Amino acid sequence: MEQLLTLIFFLFGLIFGSFFNVVGLRVPEGESIVLPPSRCRSCGARLRPADLIPVLSYLFSKGACRHCHAKISPLYPAVEGLTGLAFALVYQVYGWSGETAAGLLFVSVLAIISVSDLAYRLIPDKITLPAWGLFLLLRWWIHPAEPYGLHLLAMAVGFGVFFLLTVLSRGGVGGGDIKLFAVVGLFLGLRLLVLAIFLSALLGTIYGIGLILLRGAGRKTQVPFGPFIAAGSFLAYVAGDGLIRWYVEWFL
Numbered sequence: 001m002e003q004l005l006t007l008i009f010f011l012f013g014l015i016f017g018s019f020f021n022v023v024g025l026r027v028p029e030g031e032s033i034v035l036p037p038s039r040c041r042s043c044g045a046r047l048r049p050a051d052l053i054p055v056l057s058y059l060f061s062k063g064a065c066r067h068c069h070a071k072i073s074p075l076y077p078a079v080e081g082l083t084g085l086a087f088a089l090v091y092q093v094y095g096w097s098g099e100t101a102a103g104l105l106f107v108s109v110l111a112i113i114s115v116s117d118l119a120y121r122l123i124p125d126k127i128t129l130p131a132w133g134l135f136l137l138l139r140w141w142i143h144p145a146e147p148y149g150l151h152l153l154a155m156a157v158g159f160g161v162f163f164l165l166t167v168l169s170r171g172g173v174g175g176g177d178i179k180l181f182a183v184v185g186l187f188l189g190l191r192l193l194v195l196a197i198f199l200s201a202l203l204g205t206i207y208g209i210g211l212i213l214l215r216g217a218g219r220k221t222q223v224p225f226g227p228f229i230a231a232g233s234f235l236a237y238v239a240g241d242g243l244i245r246w247y248v249e250w251f252l
């Protein structure tokens, strides 16, 4: 039963991941997320139901449009697959609980902003600002680790620290990143926010060093930070307590 439910969460994650691709690509353009139906972004051919099966459509079409043979971004199946895994993992960690429902909403926000940031280098306010309201209410009902006040404080810290960084670095960190860290703080609380910031910076740095080594990219190369914030925050959410315990045992 447990495995079956995990599989169901995974499959729902695939389908929602496909929807998050649409939301993440359309919201920054001010388009409706319902209409028109999905089309090839290159030739405009309307996608058939068979083209809308998460991950599999991409594999069967070998990553190209059936009409114009334009390459389809591997971003689509990647977001679908990762959302599937994230949904299954949230269920594995938090079980059949209110926290799992909250966790799925958190994953949804992280997935959508990652798509927008990768496609447009932009984390839309239309996603982060409603997320503030949503998680303010959610954390009032469901507060797993810390008192509500610490979640509010974490929101202020997430916003404040990165606002300062932006001012000091003269725009090295984007405004969207600041608002996103406020969302993450509000949702995770203070302790896990600190870990999320650390993990995001670590993942971003590893990726950056990898780019420099592989491609000889210069310091000017712009890498969207949103997906790293998303990955770091998700890791902190599902494995944070274990990671903190491990760190304390080994290094302190």
Ligand SMILES: [Zn+2]
Binding pocket: 040, 041, 042, 043, 044, 045, 065, 066, 067, 068, 069, 070
């Ligand atoms: Zn096409």
